[in-house]
Amino acid sequence: MSQLKATLVRKIEEHRPxxxxxxxxxxxVVIDEVTIEKAIGGARxxxxxxxxxxxxxxxxxxxxxxxxxxxxxxxxxxxxxxxYPTVEAFWFFLLTGEVPTQEQVDEVIAEWKERRNVPxxxxxxxxxxxxxxxxxxxxxxxxxxxxRESKFARYYHxxxxxxxRAWEYMYEDASDLVARIPMIxxxxxxxxxxxxxxxxxxxxxxxxxxxxxxxGVPKPYDDxxxxxxxxxxxxxxGNVSAHTGHLVxxxxxxxxxxxxxxxxxxxxxxxxxxxxxxxxxxxDFQAKLGEGVEPTxxxxxxxxxxxxxxxxxxxxxxxxxxxxTDPRYTAQREFCLKHMPDDPLFKLVSMxxxxxxxxxxxxxxxxxxxxxxxxxxxxxxxxxxxxEWDFYTVLFGVGRALGVMANIVxxxxxGYPIERPKSVTTEMLEQWAAAG
Ligand code: FAM
Numbered sequence: 001m002s003q004l005k006a007t008l009v010r011k012i013e014e015h016r017p018x019x020x021x022x023x024x025x026x027x028x029v030v031i032d033e034v035t036i037e038k039a040i041g042g043a044r045x046x047x048x049x050x051x052x053x054x055x056x057x058x059x060x061x062x063x064x065x066x067x068x069x070x071x072x073x074x075x076x077x078x079x080x081x082x083x084y085p086t087v088e089a090f091w092f093f094l095l096t097g098e099v100p101t102q103e104q105v106d107e108v109i110a111e112w113k114e115r116r117n118v119p120x121x122x123x124x125x126x127x128x129x130x131x132x133x134x135x136x137x138x139x140x141x142x143x144x145x146x147x148r149e150s151k152f153a154r155y156y157h158x159x160x161x162x163x164x165r166a167w168e169y170m171y172e173d174a175s176d177l178v179a180r181i182p183m184i185x186x187x188x189x190x191x192x193x194x195x196x197x198x199x200x201x202x203x204x205x206x207x208x209x210x211x212x213x214x215x216g217v218p219k220p221y222d223d224x225x226x227x228x229x230x231x232x233x234x235x236x237x238g239n240v241s242a243h244t245g246h247l248v249x250x251x252x253x254x255x256x257x258x259x260x261x262x263x264x265x266x267x268x269x270x271x272x273x274x275x276x277x278x279x280x281x282x283x284d285f286q287a288k289l290g291e292g293v294e295p296t297x298x299x300x301x302x303x304x305x306x307x308x309x310x311x312x313x314x315x316x317x318x319x320x321x322x323x324x325t326d327p328r329y330t331a332q333r334e335f336c337l338k339h340m341p342d343d344p345l346f347k348l349v350s351m352x353x354x355x356x357x358x359x360x361x362x363x364x365x366x367x368x369x370x371x372x373x374x375x376x377x378x379x380x381x382x383x384x385x386x387x388e389w390d391f392y393t394v395l396f397g398v399g400r401a402l403g404v405m406a407n408i409v410x411x412x413x414x415g416y417p418i419e420r421p422k423s424v425t426t427e428m429l430e431q432w433a434a435a436g
Contacts, residue, residue: 002111003104005171007096012167012413015052019414036429044320048421049237049246053094053406056236061327064090064234065097069331072230077102079206084226087207087402088112091178094233094406109206115179116201122146123187135188135394136267142184144260149176152254166252167413173255174405181401182207185394186214193388211398220339221384225395227335228380231328231373232396234403238321240265241272245404249411250419262404263397269315272396274374277315279382279389281307282348295348297355304352304359316375317356318366328373332380345379 001009032047054064064072076085076093077100088108092100100108125145126138147153152169155161183201190198199214208226215221237246245262249255266272285303289295307314319326333353336346353371360369378392386392 003107004092004095004100004111005168007092007098007104008171008409011096011098012410016414036433039424039429042320043238043421049243050416051237051407051410052097053403053410054234054236056321058321058323061322061324062235065093069231069327073331075099077105079208079222079226082209082223082226083220084208084223085230087226087229090230090233091402091406094402095409111175112179112207113201113203115176116183118142118180118183118187119146119149121148122184126184126188126191131192134267135192135391136263136273136397138188138192139181139184139394139397140260140263140267142188143177143181143256143263146177146180147254147256147260149173150254150256151176156252156254163415167409170249170255170412171409174409177255177259178401178405179207181398182211183214185398186211188394189215189386189388189391193391215386217384217386221386224335224380224384227331228377228395229399229402231331232377232399234400234406236321237407239271240268241400242404242407246407246411247419249408250416252418255405255408258408259401259404262400266397266400267393270313272374272393272400274315274372275377275392275396276389278374279378279392281315282345282352283389286348295351297351300348300351301355301359304356308359308363314356314360317360317369317371319368319370319372322370322372323368325370326372329371329376332373332376336376336380336383340380340383343379343383345382349376349379 034046038044038046052065054062055066056062060068062069067075072090072093073084076089078084079086086105086109089100089105092098092104092108122142122145126142129138129141151172152166155166155169187198190196194216199216201210202213205213205222206226208229209222211225211229212219212221234242237243241262244265245258248261249258269277285300286295288303289299293299304314333350336343336349340346353375356371357369360366377396378389381387381392381395382389
């Protein structure tokens, strides 16, 4: 048994009695109340999901396994010659809550190399789609097609399904999926945008470096990939992609079914697609300004108002939970300040950051006028030559797989039931409203 799985076994055995005790002895304790506003308003803020993988504080931002982004980056072993930890180290940490040793990381790196082969029929499914299909459609279709490989589904139908052991098969699928998804993503990129010329994986590289290699983008894109996948991995359980993954898996659907569905949610413009929308907004803005006209605070402000007055949202700003600048935005901004401070697009993104919160506050609708992760991520990709912005959400999808997979392994380990919230009718709401 790998050290990762052995650690996970220990952690799960330690954890199970906590969940059981809470259910058995304290199941009746009230932790929230649901108002009409919350019922109509997308269950905003209703505390009704449980996860220990990450926690999102509205003011502080995300903590992975109790650590802030900064603490996470500082604690985990770095990739050789890199500034950031390997994705494999982060996977160990996200799954178990323990910081791995270098030896444990190396074991995961070796394991992922064994697991990463994607069956040819998955690529054939992608190739069967029209080439101008959105890359998120291709990614979701590829993951869905791969469902045939599910060890969890095979176990379920074996006649020997045992709830206590189910997580082990989910862990197998989850590990296969996180090892394979960068292969599929790089394939889609090269298929769609690089004349269908592909670069085979390099057996000497960790996941982030190998992804950069297969994309055909030189250093420091290996570090960009590591940083990007870690930052996008998880944002507690209620966001659309994480919640979809959890919900679908709660029907004992396997990891491929669950993650394909999660990707479809991530592909929405209010969620993961916002990163491509940010680039589209900036390019439209520059095109409207015309050749040779420099962006200024005044013309940026005007363009933001034009967007709002047209009834559209400013992509990359606002958040359902956060009430301050997203630390994922700040982490990427720090990368830009260090590696590409003079990039003209970065300067423009920074100028938008200076004026957009004020505009949104004056507009008075958005509860959070501050930037989220998506406001800053595209500019880094653009700088390193990945300029096909409709691909950006695929990168988000590769990272988000880590969080969703870690969560559904634990969902099965803790025996969470099928998710089934209750709905009511408008008439019922009106009756409760009349009764005060
Ligand atoms: N620009 C303009 N209006 C905005 C806005 C923005 N960036 N953010 C919120 N609003 C509006 C919102 O549309 C709503 O208007 P109506 O009352 O007319 O419906 C009002 O402000 C109140 O919304 P809220 O309570 O502040 O936000 P929600 O919790 O409903 O929605 C977001 C949260 C993220 C969907 C919303 O802020 C938004 O549309 N932002 C732009 C898209 C974006 O950047 N999404 C990415 C989010 C990201 F972190 C991720 O998932 N990757």
